[in-house]
Amino acid sequence: MASSFCPKQALYFISPAHQLHQSRAIPRDIHVRFPASRCGLKSKATRLKVLATSAMDQSPSKSSSQAPTVVEVDLGNRSYPIYIGAGLLDQPELLQRHIHGKRVLVVTNTTVAPLYLDRTISALTDGNPNVTVESVILPDGEQFKNMDTLMKVFDKAIESRLDRRCTFVALGGGVIGDMCGYAAASYLRGVNFIQIPTTVMAQVDSSVGGKTGINHPLGKNMIGAFYQPQCVLVDTDTLNTLPDRELASGLAEVIKYGLIRDAAFFEWQEQNMPLLLARDPTVFTYAIKRSCENKADVVSQDEKESGLRATLNLGHTFGHAVETGFGYGQWLHGEAVAAGTVMAVDMSRRLGWIDDSLVERVHKILQQAKLPTSPPETMTVEMFKSIMAVDKKVADGKLRLILLKGPLGNCVFTGDYDQKALDETLHAFSKS
Amino acid sequence: MASSFCPKQALYFISPAHQLHQSRAIPRDIHVRFPASRCGLKSKATRLKVLATSAMDQSPSKSSSQAPTVVEVDLGNRSYPIYIGAGLLDQPELLQRHIHGKRVLVVTNTTVAPLYLDRTISALTDGNPNVTVESVILPDGEQFKNMDTLMKVFDKAIESRLDRRCTFVALGGGVIGDMCGYAAASYLRGVNFIQIPTTVMAQVDSSVGGKTGINHPLGKNMIGAFYQPQCVLVDTDTLNTLPDRELASGLAEVIKYGLIRDAAFFEWQEQNMPLLLARDPTVFTYAIKRSCENKADVVSQDEKESGLRATLNLGHTFGHAVETGFGYGQWLHGEAVAAGTVMAVDMSRRLGWIDDSLVERVHKILQQAKLPTSPPETMTVEMFKSIMAVDKKVADGKLRLILLKGPLGNCVFTGDYDQKALDETLHAFSKS
Numbered sequence: 086m087a088s089s090f091c092p093k094q095a096l097y098f099i100s101p102a103h104q105l106h107q108s109r110a111i112p113r114d115i116h117v118r119f120p121a122s123r124c125g126l127k128s129k130a131t132r133l134k135v136l137a138t139s140a141m142d143q144s145p146s147k148s149s150s151q152a153p154t155v156v157e158v159d160l161g162n163r164s165y166p167i168y169i170g171a172g173l174l175d176q177p178e179l180l181q182r183h184i185h186g187k188r189v190l191v192v193t194n195t196t197v198a199p200l201y202l203d204r205t206i207s208a209l210t211d212g213n214p215n216v217t218v219e220s221v222i223l224p225d226g227e228q229f230k231n232m233d234t235l236m237k238v239f240d241k242a243i244e245s246r247l248d249r250r251c252t253f254v255a256l257g258g259g260v261i262g263d264m265c266g267y268a269a270a271s272y273l274r275g276v277n278f279i280q281i282p283t284t285v286m287a288q289v290d291s292s293v294g295g296k297t298g299i300n301h302p303l304g305k306n307m308i309g310a311f312y313q314p315q316c317v318l319v320d321t322d323t324l325n326t327l328p329d330r331e332l333a334s335g336l337a338e339v340i341k342y343g344l345i346r347d348a349a350f351f352e353w354q355e356q357n358m359p360l361l362l363a364r365d366p367t368v369f370t371y372a373i374k375r376s377c378e379n380k381a382d383v384v385s386q387d388e389k390e391s392g393l394r395a396t397l398n399l400g401h402t403f404g405h406a407v408e409t410g411f412g413y414g415q416w417l418h419g420e421a422v423a424a425g426t427v428m429a430v431d432m433s434r435r436l437g438w439i440d441d442s443l444v445e446r447v448h449k450i451l452q453q454a455k456l457p458t459s460p461p462e463t464m465t466v467e468m469f470k471s472i473m474a475v476d477k478k479v480a481d482g483k484l485r486l487i488l489l490k491g492p493l494g495n496c497v498f499t500g501d502y503d504q505k506a507l508d509e510t511l512h513a514f515s516k517s
Numbered sequence: 518m519a520s521s522f523c524p525k526q527a528l529y530f531i532s533p534a535h536q537l538h539q540s541r542a543i544p545r546d547i548h549v550r551f552p553a554s555r556c557g558l559k560s561k562a563t564r565l566k567v568l569a570t571s572a573m574d575q576s577p578s579k580s581s582s583q584a585p586t587v588v589e590v591d592l593g594n595r596s597y598p599i600y601i602g603a604g605l606l607d608q609p610e611l612l613q614r615h616i617h618g619k620r621v622l623v624v625t626n627t628t629v630a631p632l633y634l635d636r637t638i639s640a641l642t643d644g645n646p647n648v649t650v651e652s653v654i655l656p657d658g659e660q661f662k663n664m665d666t667l668m669k670v671f672d673k674a675i676e677s678r679l680d681r682r683c684t685f686v687a688l689g690g691g692v693i694g695d696m697c698g699y700a701a702a703s704y705l706r707g708v709n710f711i712q713i714p715t716t717v718m719a720q721v722d723s724s725v726g727g728k729t730g731i732n733h734p735l736g737k738n739m740i741g742a743f744y745q746p747q748c749v750l751v752d753t754d755t756l757n758t759l760p761d762r763e764l765a766s767g768l769a770e771v772i773k774y775g776l777i778r779d780a781a782f783f784e785w786q787e788q789n790m791p792l793l794l795a796r797d798p799t800v801f802t803y804a805i806k807r808s809c810e811n812k813a814d815v816v817s818q819d820e821k822e823s824g825l826r827a828t829l830n831l832g833h834t835f836g837h838a839v840e841t842g843f844g845y846g847q848w849l850h851g852e853a854v855a856a857g858t859v860m861a862v863d864m865s866r867r868l869g870w871i872d873d874s875l876v877e878r879v880h881k882i883l884q885q886a887k888l889p890t891s892p893p894e895t896m897t898v899e900m901f902k903s904i905m906a907v908d909k910k911v912a913d914g915k916l917r918l919i920l921l922k923g924p925l926g927n928c929v930f931t932g933d934y935d936q937k938a939l940d941e942t943l944h945a946f947s948k949s
Contacts, residue, residue, distance in 0.1 A: 240733075246907075298706060310706055
């Protein structure tokens with residue numbers, strides 16, 4: 086379907102429940118209701134800080150440039166804006182208002198530097214000659230998310246004599262964001278930090294939540310910090326250079342937000358998947374905005390992951406087993422999450438918690454997004470069991486899972502399920 | 518004088534301005550007034566959170582053990598108690614109330630482990646068989662305060678499969694506290710942390726303020742985090758195994774608190790220095806308590822070191838030049854601070870900011886404490902100038918210093934002084 090897709094026709098598919106914003110096909114001010122007691126967790130309604138979303142004021146001198154969509158992540162005195170839109174790297178005032186001192190260190194990698202480093206430096210310095218920018222270009226890949234590579238960031242910062250008023254800027258995907266963020270949290274015990282995510286995964290996932298860190302040879306993300314940026318700038322133009330598989334991988338997380346807590350968003354995705362795959366900037370801006378809003382809403386209620394935040398891991402427990410068992414780097418994170426989501430949904434159906442129709446819709450949207458709907462054939466039941474047994478979410482010997490329950494947009498995080506359903510799912514999707 | 522010192526006579530020297538607490542020679546509830554506008558910094562009186570000090574409630578079953586002195590460090594929801602007293606490692610309930618999970622990792626070094634590791638493990642587990650304790654023993658010394666050594670802590674934690682509810686315990690001096698604290702801040706993005714400082718320096722300095730971290734080959738404490746412990750336990754019995762030089766080094770910081778903000782405490786030290794050198798546990802408990810209270814009061818007003826907190830660095834700028842110029846490890850930190858304090862006091866006198874009598878008192882108390890009152894003879898004016906030029910406190914090309922000004926107990930943090938006075942001080946204390 087996507088191959089014969091026509092962008093103009095596709096506008097027709099936008100959910101009629103949504104108001105169109107002027108000539109845009111994208112609704113800008115939709116607030117989907119999420120019950121505070123959603124997902125089986127008792128959360129305080131008073132702590133529900135839903136996010137202000139607004140077009141930014143434009144300065145007169147910049148009236149020709151497009152105002153970004155803004156998501157405000159509400160974390161008290163550590164709140165920050167996410168700017169989303171096309172061509173934002175050409176609006177220097179967005180970044181410059183968040184630079185406190187005169188020194189900036191851009192952390193990027195060998196893939197992204199040739200594409201966007203010069204534009205980023207221009208955005209930081211245009212009309213602002215007092216700011217000087219250093220950069221450090223790391224090797225690209227999850228296998229470099231370690232202490233040795235992190236030290237290169239510290240080396241550069243110290244050699245450049247950056248002081249406490251400097252700003253670290255992460256330009257790249259999730260690995261760069263995680264490493265640069267942890268470096269910013271640790272350098273001189275904490276300096277300013279800005280994120281410019283250039284992959285869908287980083288834009289819809291890493292840009293909210295403040296999780297930073299590196300891997301240890303014995304485990305992923307074992308060393309790190311919760312550290313919030315001054316701002317996040319998502320220039321949707323950067324998607325034009327993203328490989329297809331990376332794009333699809335990020336969409337797995339977008340789809341997840343709909344499934345766990347935002348039925349209207351899921352329905353919108355069902356209608357707009359062709360435009361997302363075509364990287365339509367306006368459609369993508371909305372997908373990123375709504376994803377960030379959903380994640381920000383969860384994180385503002387549960388910053389340190391004591392319960393509710395775990396629901397963001399739908400499909401991740403099965404998916405993590407795929408990444409570990411099949412070998413990191415074989416499948417992208419979102420690909421493993423997609424297969425894991427299908428397994429979680431299958432198990433939810435076996436428990437009688439959701440309708441068959443929802444199972445079908447999940448299969449269909451993942452296929453549309455060109456994502457896998459089953460784990461690699463080499464995975465065995467025993468591999469799943471042994472890897473999932475050491476998951477962080479095991480408590481008192483019982484594995485807690487995020488499962489769908491009820492109508493579209495509802496989930497639970499629970500260890501209270503019939504073990505038989507889990508066994509049946511594992512056997513249905515992997516070799517004995 | 519100290520060599521012919523008689524402890525019993527020395528009680529006589531306790532300042533008559535202080536009330537004696539029952540049969541103790543040590544006043545337990547003295548609150549020295551510090552004007553909120555002290556030190557040339559405008560601080561909000563409403564933020565002055567002076568510390569509650571109390572003898573702890575004793576459980577009936579423990580009525581025979583001595584109640585510790587408690588300093589509450591007031592940092593909102595990150596507040597914590599410092600327990601101070603003799604034999605506290607034999608009161609398991611003090612530590613155990615701050616252990617949240619069932620797994621503990623004690624981080625210590627090759628010097629302290631043979632002395633106190635077994636007692637610490639007993640304190641953590643006696644009457645509490647559910648708690649299991651791992652330990653990692655690091656090499657002793659500032660030269661090991663680096664990333665390689667830090668990784669040994671992570672290795673042990675991960676190999677032991679410690680989860681987010683574990684507790685890291687620092688057993689040792691400042692280096693162990695800094696490294697264990699940073700490891701606790703970073704492991705799984707933050708786990709519980711308890712400090713058991715075993716040197717005077719760590720007890721009166723590192724135990725308050727939350728500064729953790731490691732050195733980089735190009736600079737001290739360049740990588741770290743602000744991270745607060747659950748509690749600090751100071752067992753004054755551990756001082757019995759401390760080398761004399763280490764004891765004196767810690768006293769340099771105790772003397773500093775008196776000079777910068779607590780005249781009554783300085784006067785008390787003048788009277789009680791012989792008892793401090795004799796490691797009298799009751800006298801030492803008071804010195805540690807009052808030092809922690811002074812530091813906690815400063816830190817609660819300025820946790821992230823934006824101004825007021827800099828006053829804790831009296832003597833440290835000159836002292837840091839000594840440590841760097843003379844070679845780390847030659848002089849202990851407190852020894853360098855003592856020489857630096859004399860230089861700062863000398864400069865304050867040259868500026869006409871303090872009386873000659875105060876200069877004499879500073880010399881006298883440092884000599885009593887067996888601390889140096891001048892830098893090593895190999896230091897040159899040029900060495901001081903070049904090292905101080907890159908100090909963190911340089912702003913807009915001007916070196917800001919902490920200097921005494923006015924009556925005993927008053928200081929300023931300023932770059933607004935006659936450069937001639939600095940030059941004269943440097944020439945008076947080092948070769949041209």
